[in-house]
Amino acid sequence: MLDKIINESKAYYCVECRKCSSACPVTRVYGKFSPASIVERALIGIDDEILKSLDIWKCLSCGICEEVCPSGVEFLNFIRKTRNLARKENNVGIYAHEGIFESLQKLMLSNEFNASEWLQGLDVGEDDTLYFAGCLPFYDIIFKDIGIKSTNIGISTIKILNSAGIKPAVMQLCCGHDALWNGNVKLFKELAKKNVKEIKEMKIKRIIFSCPECYRTFKFDYPKLDVEMMHISEFLEKEEIEWNGKEDEKTYTYHDSCRLGRHLGIYDEPRNVLKKVGIEVKEMEHNREMALCCGTSAWMCCDWKAEEMRKERLKEASDIADVLITSCPKCQIHFRCTLSHEGHDIEVKDFAEVVAERIK
Amino acid sequence: MSFEPKIVAFLCNWCAYAGADLAGTSRLQYPANIVPIRVMCSGRVDPEFILEAFRKGADGVFIGGCHPGDCHYVSGNYKARKRVEMMKKLLKEMGINPRRLRLEWVSATEGQKFADVVSQFVEEIKELGPSPWREKK
Numbered sequence: 001m002l003d004k005i006i007n008e009s010k011a012y013y014c015v016e017c018r019k020c021s022s023a024c025p026v027t028r029v030y031g032k033f034s035p036a037s038i039v040e041r042a043l044i045g046i047d048d049e050i051l052k053s054l055d056i057w058k059c060l061s062c063g064i065c066e067e068v069c070p071s072g073v074e075f076l077n078f079i080r081k082t083r084n085l086a087r088k089e090n091n092v093g094i095y096a097h098e099g100i101f102e103s104l105q106k107l108m109l110s111n112e113f114n115a116s117e118w119l120q121g122l123d124v125g126e127d128d129t130l131y132f133a134g135c136l137p138f139y140d141i142i143f144k145d146i147g148i149k150s151t152n153i154g155i156s157t158i159k160i161l162n163s164a165g166i167k168p169a170v171m172q173l174c175c176g177h178d179a180l181w182n183g184n185v186k187l188f189k190e191l192a193k194k195n196v197k198e199i200k201e202m203k204i205k206r207i208i209f210s211c212p213e214c215y216r217t218f219k220f221d222y223p224k225l226d227v228e229m230m231h232i233s234e235f236l237e238k239e240e241i242e243w244n245g246k247e248d249e250k251t252y253t254y255h256d257s258c259r260l261g262r263h264l265g266i267y268d269e270p271r272n273v274l275k276k277v278g279i280e281v282k283e284m285e286h287n288r289e290m291a292l293c294c295g296t297s298a299w300m301c302c303d304w305k306a307e308e309m310r311k312e313r314l315k316e317a318s319d320i321a322d323v324l325i326t327s328c329p330k331c332q333i334h335f336r337c338t339l340s341h342e343g344h345d346i347e348v349k350d351f352a353e354v355v356a357e358r359i360k
Numbered sequence: 361m362s363f364e365p366k367i368v369a370f371l372c373n374w375c376a377y378a379g380a381d382l383a384g385t386s387r388l389q390y391p392a393n394i395v396p397i398r399v400m401c402s403g404r405v406d407p408e409f410i411l412e413a414f415r416k417g418a419d420g421v422f423i424g425g426c427h428p429g430d431c432h433y434v435s436g437n438y439k440a441r442k443r444v445e446m447m448k449k450l451l452k453e454m455g456i457n458p459r460r461l462r463l464e465w466v467s468a469t470e471g472q473k474f475a476d477v478v479s480q481f482v483e484e485i486k487e488l489g490p491s492p493w494r495e496k497k
Contacts, residue, residue: 103411110415111493113454141449142407 001085002047009078013071014039020065020075025293026058029308033058035065035075042078051086057093057301061181062293063262083183093182096302097142102184104138105174109190113172118151122158123167128205130227131157131168134175134214136329143333146340150329156356157210157232163359164239169202171195175214180221181298192222199225208235210352212260212328219264231260232352233270233327242360243277250347252354253321254281255313255335256291257328270327270351277358281325284316292316294331302334310338318346327351365419365485369394369478370409372402374432375467376424382471390475391482394422402426402463403436403443410447410461417494420460420485422478427465437465457488 006012014036021027021034033055041050050056056079065075086092095102118137131154139150154170161168176191199207206228209215215231254274260266267288271281286292292313295306314335317324324346326332335348371377377398383390399405402425413421423444425437440463448458462481466474 098406098408100407100411103408103415107411107415107454107493111455117453137453138450141446141453144446144449 002042002050002082005078005081005085006042008081009074010071011039011042011073011075011078014043014073015071016040017070019068019070020073023064023068023290025062025064025295025309026060026305028312030058030305035059039073039075039078042082050082051089052091054091054093056082056086056091058305060258060293060295060297062258062297064258064290064293067262067289080181080183083181084185085183087183093300094303096296096299100142101135101178101299102182102187104135105176105179105187105191108174109187109194118154119170122155123162124158124170126167127169128203129161129166129168130199130202130204130207131161131170132175132207132209132211132214132218133157133170133172134209134211134329135172136211137172139329139333143336146333146336148333148336150333153210153329153350153352156350156352157208159356160232160236160352160359161208164235164241168208169204171198173198175217176221177213177217178298180217182300188221196223196225199227206230208232210329210350212257212264212266213330216259216263231264231266231269233266233273236273236276236355237269241273241276243358244360245278246358247278250322251282251320252279252323252325253284253317254287254325254351255284255294255317255327255331256288257326257331258291258293258297260327261291262289270325273355274325274351277355279354279358282320284320286316294326294328294334296334297330306334307338310334311342311344314338314342314344314346318344321346323347323349323354325349325351325354363486363490365393365482365490366417367394367420367422367482367485368413368418369396369422369424370399370402370405371396371424372426372432372437373398373400375426375430376402376464376474378468379424379466379470379474382468383475386471388471388475390478393482393485394478401431401433401436402440403431403433403438405440405443407443407447407450414451414456414460414491414493417491419488419491419494420462420481422481423461423463424466424474425463427467430467455492459484459488460491
């Protein structure tokens with residue numbers, strides 16, 4: 001069963017060096033999990049065991065294993081397709097937040113939502129540029145308890161675009177990223193179809209993302225769209241922006257989210273933009289390609305292991321800085337969650353929020 | 361034909377379900393529009409249950425739990441209360457009238473109250489009309 005997946009992901013190149021396991025953030029806190037052993041078991045041919053195990057759901061798909069692999073095994077590809085297969089065998093991982101996000105995705109598929117309260121008073125809706133906001137407004141409600149205001153990211157992004165003279169159209173739909181990484185390819189394809197159809201009808205030329213997950217999904221997993229796509233940091237780097245001179249005593253550090261960093265290779269753009277608005281980024285011990293993870297992806301398997309990873313990351317950040325800048329709304333949610341019950345002396349802010357505050 | 365709503369009712373085993381039983385054994389009349397589902401505690405009602413009920417075409421969702429302080433599991437109903445508060449906002453955002461979701465405290469002795477709140481809720485849903493998600497499923 002796994003033969004096809006092994007071929008497609010070049011898993012047969014594995015030389016069993018176990019570099020991936022030594023770099024894997026899950027293995028750091030939970031020694032029983034090892035990407036190498038999953039690949040080895042697949043190569044030996046005990047498919048059943050893999051398809052029935054919970055191990056395949058513990059992977060964060062953060063991509064650090066691919067960075068260190070000397071043989072070019074596409075582990076992310078491997079795990080994603082294996083999950084799809086495991087789902088057919090009724091092996092579904094443990095959803096965090098009681099699976100509310102999958103229900104939301106299914107609902108988004110069949111219904112029109114009108115979550116426009118947060119857009120009031122903003123300049124939107126005239127240009128050939130689209131701002132794809134994703135699921136931001138729903139996070140606000142679900143994570144109210146830990147003080148999440150994800151729509152602030154959206155508002156900041158729109159303000160940045162406004163100051164560059166763009167009045168973007170706004171779209172709020174799930175891109176299907178979570179469904180895809182949870183092996184629910186059917187749901188992903190339907191969501192993708194809906195999004196592509198809507199975007200084609202809109203006749204736009206450029207899509208701007210603030211969420212790295214949406215960007216990644218549009219860039220690599222969607223059928224080809226004839227539009228320019230960019231992350232807000234890429235947009236800002238090309239644009240001439242002026243710093244409004246606001247300064248503070250705080251020190252800043254930047255957390256590379258796995259999707260924006262390792263998946264898309266965007267490391268320098270956010271740092272350059274932050275430099276332009278007068279922020280000197282102090283680098284944490286693990287940065288860029290080797291950045292540690294926020295502990296959960298696609299709302300799957302959030303448990304003590306994820307918590308340990310977050311604590312480690314937050315400690316690393318709070319040792320050198322006062323503000324941790326993230327670029328992914330989910331990283332922000334996860335860190336804030338840990339901060340709500342762990343005392344680390346650090347503030348978590350989104351990239352777009354920080355830039356919007358300091359732009360002319 | 362007049363509109364007959366479909367309402368899914370999640371009733372807690374210790375209070376609301378017993379209350380519904382009492383309403384039945386006391387021969388109190390209430391509309392037959394509700395489909396009761398027994399759960400061990402109102403705190404067991406995941407947000408997903410509510411969303412799934414609406415997705416599959418329910419016009420309203422009713423959650424019955426023990427009075428505050430009476431929960432068999434100490435704090436389940438407080439969790440339900442918080443969750444319903446969150447769900448109402450979420451439903452509003454998604455274009456569903458938050459009045460379609462209702463949480464009521466019904467104890468095991470309150471057969472009359474159960475009949476009353478259910479009739480009242482059914483009336484309210486009839487007034488609101490069919491759920492916008494009903495045909496689409």
